[in-house]
Amino acid sequence: MSGPAMPAQIRDRRAKRQRILVTPEGVALPLTIASRGARAGALMLDFLILMVSTVSLTVMMMFIGFGSLNGAVDEKLPGATEFIFVLWSLMWFIAWNGYFMFFEMGPRGATPGKRIVGVRVASRDGGRLVPEAIVARNLLRDIELFLPLVMLLSAPFGGGGAAGWAAFLWFLVFLLFPFFNKDSMRAGDLIAGTWVLEAPEQKLATTLSSEGAVGAGTSNVTGAQYRFGDEELSVYGEYELQTLERVLRDGRPQAIEAVAETICTKIGWNPGAGDERAFLESFYGQLRARLESDMRFGKRKLDKFS
Amino acid sequence: MRAPSIAMFSRSAEIKAAPDIEAAALRSDRFRLKREGEWQRLENILKELEKGRLRKLSDDDVLALPTLYRMAASSLAVARETSLDASTLAYLESLVQRAWFQVYGPRLGLMAWMRKFLGGQLSRSIQAIWLDICVALFVMVAGTVTGWLLVSRNVEWYYALVPGQFTDSRVPGASREVLLETLKVEDSAQGMSAFAAQLFANNAGVSILAFALGFAFGIPSLMLLVHNMAVLGAMLWLYSSQDLTWEFIAWLSVHGTTELFAILLAGAAGLHIGRKMAFPGQKSILASAAESGQRAAQVMVGVVTMLIFAALLEAFPRQLAGTEARAIIGTFMLIFWLAYFFGFGRRGKYPKIDEAAL
Numbered sequence: 145m146s147g148p149a150m151p152a153q154i155r156d157r158r159a160k161r162q163r164i165l166v167t168p169e170g171v172a173l174p175l176t177i178a179s180r181g182a183r184a185g186a187l188m189l190d191f192l193i194l195m196v197s198t199v200s201l202t203v204m205m206m207f208i209g210f211g212s213l214n215g216a217v218d219e220k221l222p223g224a225t226e227f228i229f230v231l232w233s234l235m236w237f238i239a240w241n242g243y244f245m246f247f248e249m250g251p252r253g254a255t256p257g258k259r260i261v262g263v264r265v266a267s268r269d270g271g272r273l274v275p276e277a278i279v280a281r282n283l284l285r286d287i288e289l290f291l292p293l294v295m296l297l298s299a300p301f302g303g304g305g306a307a308g309w310a311a312f313l314w315f316l317v318f319l320l321f322p323f324f325n326k327d328s329m330r331a332g333d334l335i336a337g338t339w340v341l342e343a344p345e346q347k348l349a350t351t352l353s354s355e356g357a358v359g360a361g362t363s364n365v366t367g368a369q370y371r372f373g374d375e376e377l378s379v380y381g382e383y384e385l386q387t388l389e390r391v392l393r394d395g396r397p398q399a400i401e402a403v404a405e406t407i408c409t410k411i412g413w414n415p416g417a418g419d420e421r422a423f424l425e426s427f428y429g430q431l432r433a434r435l436e437s438d439m440r441f442g443k444r445k446l447d448k449f450s
Numbered sequence: 451m452r453a454p455s456i457a458m459f460s461r462s463a464e465i466k467a468a469p470d471i472e473a474a475a476l477r478s479d480r481f482r483l484k485r486e487g488e489w490q491r492l493e494n495i496l497k498e499l500e501k502g503r504l505r506k507l508s509d510d511d512v513l514a515l516p517t518l519y520r521m522a523a524s525s526l527a528v529a530r531e532t533s534l535d536a537s538t539l540a541y542l543e544s545l546v547q548r549a550w551f552q553v554y555g556p557r558l559g560l561m562a563w564m565r566k567f568l569g570g571q572l573s574r575s576i577q578a579i580w581l582d583i584c585v586a587l588f589v590m591v592a593g594t595v596t597g598w599l600l601v602s603r604n605v606e607w608y609y610a611l612v613p614g615q616f617t618d619s620r621v622p623g624a625s626r627e628v629l630l631e632t633l634k635v636e637d638s639a640q641g642m643s644a645f646a647a648q649l650f651a652n653n654a655g656v657s658i659l660a661f662a663l664g665f666a667f668g669i670p671s672l673m674l675l676v677h678n679m680a681v682l683g684a685m686l687w688l689y690s691s692q693d694l695t696w697e698f699i700a701w702l703s704v705h706g707t708t709e710l711f712a713i714l715l716a717g718a719a720g721l722h723i724g725r726k727m728a729f730p731g732q733k734s735i736l737a738s739a740a741e742s743g744q745r746a747a748q749v750m751v752g753v754v755t756m757l758i759f760a761a762l763l764e765a766f767p768r769q770l771a772g773t774e775a776r777a778i779i780g781t782f783m784l785i786f787w788l789a790y791f792f793g794f795g796r797r798g799k800y801p802k803i804d805e806a807a808l
Contacts, residue, residue, distance in 0.1 A: 168554075171523040173547050226644045233647035237654060251552070252500050264551075268740065272554065275563050277740070280747035287662040318666065335665060335723050336747070337740025346544040348489065349537040351479045358475060386536040393537065429475060432534050436478050439532060 160326075165270060176342040178263035180328050183340055189257030190243070198239050205232045241282070248278045254343065264343040268327075273338065281336035284318075288331055292319040349393060358429035363422035370426035376411040377434045383447035385435060388428050392421075400424060478533035485525050489545060492518040496545075499552050519549040567748065570795025575748040577792060582718035582725060586675060590714060593676035597683025611677075611684045620685065626692040633694070633701045646765030653709065653757045657716035661750055664720015675717050700773045703780025705764035711787055712756040719746035719753070756787070 161177040209228040247255040253273055254264040265281070267273045295312035322328040327339050352358050362369055380388075391403050404420035407413075407427060435445060495511050495518070498504070504512075526542040533539065576583070600607040605622045612620075620632055664671040682702075689698035723742045730738035767779050 165550075167523060167546075167550055169520060169523045171527050171546065173526075173550065174543060175547070229644045230647040233644070233651050237651040241654075241658075251502050253551070266551070268736070270554075274744065276744035276747045279751060280743040283658055283747065283750055284662050284665065286659055287666050314666075331665070334736070335727075335739050335743030337736070337743065343548070344540075344544050345548075346537075346541040348486065348493075348541045351483060352535070382534055385534055389536050432478075433476055435534055436476065436532060439534070 161328075163327075175266075177327055178261075178340040178342050180322050182261045182263055182342075183258075183322070183328070186255070186257040186261045186263060189260055190255050191257075193256055194239060194243055198236065201235060201239075202232065205235075244282045244285075245275075245278050248273075248282070249275055252343075258340075262342060262344055263340050265338050266341050268333075268337050268339050277336040277338050281330075281332035281338050284330075284332035284335065287315065288318045288321070291315045352389065352392060352425075352428065358425045363419050363426075366419050366422070368419060368422070370423055370430075372411070372427060372430050374434075376413075377431050379410055379448060380431060381445040381447040381450055382435060385428070385431055388424065388431075392424060392428060478529070478535060481528070481532065482535070482538055485521070488518055488521055489525070489542070492522055492549060493545060496548050496552060500548070515549075516553055519546070519553045522546050522549060567751065572748055572752045573791050573795035575745045576715065576752065577795075578745055579718050579722040579749065582721040583714065586672070586714050586718040586721060589672045589675050589717075590679045590710070593679030594683040594686070596676065597680030598687045599683075600680070601684045601687045608684050608688065611681050613681070620688060622688060622691070624688075624692075626694065629689060629692050629694055630697070633697055642765040646761040649764055650757055650761035653712075653760065654754050657713055657753050657757065658750070660713065661716045661720040661746070661753075664717055665723045668721065668724040671717060671720055675713070678713075697773050700777040700780065701768065703784075704768040704771070704776045705760045705780075707780045707784035708756050708763060708787065709760035711784070712753045712760060715749055715756075716753045719749040722746050722749075759783070 158176070161179065163175045163177065165173045165175050167173055205228050209225050209232075244255055247258075248265050252259060252264060253266060258264060265273060265278070267277060292312065292315040295308065295315050298308060318331050321331050321334075327333075329339055333339055388403065391399050400420050404423050407424070438445065491511075491514070495507060495515055498506050498511075522542060523546050526539075526546050529535075529539055529542055597611060601611070601622075608622050620629065660671060660674060663674065686695070686698065689695060723739065723746050726738045726742035727735055733741070763779065763783065768776060771779065
């Protein structure tokens with residue numbers, strides 16, 4: 145089947161990141177480990193947010209600070225200026241250390257950057273995400289990110305000599321830690337007992353069978369009836385059915401035409417033109433009814449090869 | 451009872467017309483349409499919870515959450531066996547996952563956590579890493595002694611050990627008056643709070659690094675402790691050579707008992723993780739790392755708190771108080787921390803359940 149089918153490689157790669165969590169009710173829930181790319185993207189977004197907010201706060205405080213100087217020239221600062229300076233020092237520390245902790249302790253377990261790319265932090269043992277874990281995973285950021293970067297900036301210039309290079313290579317291990325384990329944990333995740341999962345928010349799509357030709361198999365355009373026999377319905381399995389579902393939900397005319405033609409060729413029908421959608425809807429409805437009734441008898445046909 | 455509010459009116463818009471169940475041709479779609487309302491209600495509750503607006507939820511909704519979660523979970527189990535509608539399955543999976551995070555992730559509020567943390571949890575965590583504290587303490591004492599011995603053998607070591615910023619007037623051969631001048635009492639508190647804030651930010655950054663390096667390096671982190679304490683040993687020798695040992699220790703002890711204690715704990719916390727990963731005992735390495743990491747994180751929260759105290763002490767009493775007052779404050783702080791960490795929150799007094807809830 146053609147159309148916007150998910151390439152097999154992408155499916156495989158996704159399957160590698162799938163984990164199964166069994167809830168206390170005995171329902172198996174698939175969890176997906178967030179991809180490293182998504183996490184890197186989230187980190188950059190978070191740093192961008194932090195950078196913009198701390199720098200603009202700094203500028204604002206400088207503005208107020210210089211205003212409060214009041215032309216005082218002796219070496220002792222006036223109280224107001226000193227107070228601004230204290231606020232500024234603390235702001236810097238709290239922003240860079242507290243930002244991640246504050247947001248990850250929230251009910252979503254995610255910083256704004258993580259929320260944008262759709263990932264969240266969760267406890268690896270399935271328990272609740274405790275504040276200690278969030279503190280632990282965030283304290284290691286220094287050696288995982290900043291030290292390797294600092295080393296990278298200083299090592300090529302021979303600042304530390306051979307020891308500098310050795311330190312850089314050693315810290316590189318921490319930077320690349322997520323690439324060396326299957327759960328893409330960074331060192332902070334390891335000692336905190338956490339992992340980062342995809343947290344997709346899915347919208348509930350409409351039911352297909354209460355609209356169009358899915359139910360009755362009758363076209364609204366031409367009034368034609370589509371009925372498929374057992375042999376015609378037995379060529380496809382669940383995977384093809386769900387691909388067809390995606391084609392119908394996307395509703396792109398070219399894809400619908402191409403898919404209708406492929407199916408017609410496969411089941412030996414003569415492809416007509418102009419009524420492809422109704423044809424596909426009828427085929428979808430009847431194929432799904434057949435596969436679902438088989439399922440209830442314990443027979444499953446995963447794809448066209450099985 | 452819910453008080454009337456504007457939200458009452460906006461909510462009615464979310465209630466859609468009842469789905470036409472009979473119109474759905476497929477059995478699995480009829481199953482879905484019958485339950486859709488419950489799923490939507492669960493989703494609305496989750497949305498409020500994820501935004502942290504627990505107060506906006508009615509009592510009914512809060513009470514219904516576990517039931518709705520179980521219904522959605524059973525819907526998912528049924529749908530997996532009867533429905534091939536990929537989008538419904540994906541929706542249910544994400545819905546149940548989100549609900550699971552909320553139902554099985556009951557959080558302590560920050561205040562409740564702080565109360566538990568300060569009311570014994572911190573002390574217990576510190577008691578649990580006693581072995582690492584002993585190692586770090588030994589290393590720190592050894593570092594001080596080394597610094598002293600090196601400088602007393604050969605004065606050149608002083609310049610190698612003590613960083614340039616300290617060598618202003620505090621150099622070997624300086625007269626007693628010059629050294630005493632560096633320990634003098636300030637007459638006003640102006641500029642002190644700015645000094646304190648800078649000290650805190652700097653020390654906290656360093657101790658976090660010491661902690662992180664403890665996990666990464668183990669031994670080099672201890673070497674870091676040795677080096678820093680050697681500086682202290684060298685300066686101690688310098689002041690004692692002019693017979694100012696007592697004044698110098700008093701000057702240092704005001705904040706030093708708190709600050710050095712905090713650095714000791716930070717190094718020990720890092721060491722603890724490294725040790726537990728190297729020797730996980732009965733547990734798996736991952737479980738052992740996670741447990742020790744969370745314990746060490748609690749210690750680190752304590753360390754940062756101590757450094758706030760240290761910075762305040764360093765900025766005000768050290769600069770403003772005389773020698774005897776400095777020594778008294780320093781000793782008092784040391785006794786206070788020791789009593790709080792080792793005399794408070796002993797294991798025996800608390801039921802085991804408390805430990806399991808960690």
